[in-house]
Amino acid sequence: MVRDRIDRIGVVGAGTMGSGIAQVAATHGYDVVMRDVEPEFVEDGFDAIEGSLERLASRDDLDGQPEAVRERIEGTTVLDDLDDCDLVVEAVLEDLDVKRDVFADLEAVCADDVLLATNTSTLSITSIASDLERPERVVGLHFMNPVAIMEGVEVVVGEKTTDEATALAHRIADDLGKTTWEADDKPGFVTNRILMPWINEGIRAYDEGVATREDIDAGMELGTNVPMGPLRLADHIGLDVCLHASETLHEELGDRYKPAYLLKRKVAAGDLGKKTGRGFYDYE
Numbered sequence: 001m002v003r004d005r006i007d008r009i010g011v012v013g014a015g016t017m018g019s020g021i022a023q024v025a026a027t028h029g030y031d032v033v034m035r036d037v038e039p040e041f042v043e044d045g046f047d048a049i050e051g052s053l054e055r056l057a058s059r060d061d062l063d064g065q066p067e068a069v070r071e072r073i074e075g076t077t078v079l080d081d082l083d084d085c086d087l088v089v090e091a092v093l094e095d096l097d098v099k100r101d102v103f104a105d106l107e108a109v110c111a112d113d114v115l116l117a118t119n120t121s122t123l124s125i126t127s128i129a130s131d132l133e134r135p136e137r138v139v140g141l142h143f144m145n146p147v148a149i150m151e152g153v154e155v156v157v158g159e160k161t162t163d164e165a166t167a168l169a170h171r172i173a174d175d176l177g178k179t180t181w182e183a184d185d186k187p188g189f190v191t192n193r194i195l196m197p198w199i200n201e202g203i204r205a206y207d208e209g210v211a212t213r214e215d216i217d218a219g220m221e222l223g224t225n226v227p228m229g230p231l232r233l234a235d236h237i238g239l240d241v242c243l244h245a246s247e248t249l250h251e252e253l254g255d256r257y258k259p260a261y262l263l264k265r266k267v268a269a270g271d272l273g274k275k276t277g278r279g280f281y282d283y284e
């Protein structure tokens with residue numbers, strides 16, 4: 001059984017995705033508790049939320065006032081503050097052991113009928129939930145970055161996830177103004193399974209001199225109607241994030257997912273894309 005009356009949503013992790021999920025939930029009228037491990041990470045999360053709300057409001061893309069949305073979000077470092085949430089979404093770093101610990105904590109603190117969702121991009125929902133007493137209420141709710149802008153959410157169904165939990169995951173995403181699709185708990189789900197080899201092939205094509213970086217991106221943008229070519233998109237996602245996802249897929253699915261050599265070299269050099277000012281392109 002999962003409770004279907006949702007008033008208060010917990011978000012674990014106040015980073016890029018957690019702060020975005022908290023913001024979107026509060027924008028849609030939910031009370032939100034956003035938890036991170038250190039007060040400064042919670043503050044960084046609020047800074048990101050405030051900046052995003054201001055930008056949306058300035059373009060008339062926000063229902064309501066930024067201050068009213070912000071006030072619906074409570075920040076905390078205390079796990080027990082999640083004890084009265086009706087649903088929790090985990091968005092901590094992409095590490096299986098860390099996520100398993102977070103879910104063990106959530107199981108201890110949340111009521112038995114609370115849906116526990118993970119925003120993982122590539123890790124197995126089944127493995128994240130495998131040590132829990134109630135793995136049937138764990139589901140993947142894979143928001144896209146930036147959460148406030150991207151319409152899609154991938155619902156991922158683990159081995160033990162019940163139909164009821166899956167249905168609630170679709171419904172809550174719908175309530176947050178998103179459109180869902182569903183994937184079985186197989187490495188990379190739909191999105192990263194297809195996206196990561198595409199990005200790696202773009203990087204290999206560049207490394208092998210098929211075309212300039214601009215022409216590789218232009219070829220894919222103009223030739224196949226995607227909004228960003230592989231090199232520009234990799235810079236946007238973060239080259240470290242792409243490498244980590246590719247390595248997970250390589251481990252699970254074999255050599256067709258081998259990360260491109262140049263991707264590894266750029267990450268080793270600390271050029272991680274937009275966030276460090278340099279990746280395949282330079283940023284100010």
Ligand SMILES: NC(=O)c1ccc[n+]([C@@H]2O[C@H](COP(=O)([O-])OP(=O)(O)OC[C@H]3O[C@@H](n4cnc5c(N)ncnc54)[C@H](O)[C@@H]3O)[C@@H](O)[C@H]2O)c1
Pocket residue numbers: 012013014015016017018035036037038041091092093094095098102119120121122142143144145237241
């Ligand atoms: N960034 C993306 O483009 C993107 C897109 C889709 C999904 N994801 C997934 O979302 C998740 C989060 O990614 P992100 O980019 O927001 O990472 P991030 O590094 O920006 O944020 C992670 C946050 O989790 C916090 N944290 C770590 N352990 C914690 C704990 N035990 N309790 C509470 N907070 C804890 C960290 O302090 C950090 O603030 C990952 O699983 C990632 O794969 C990321």
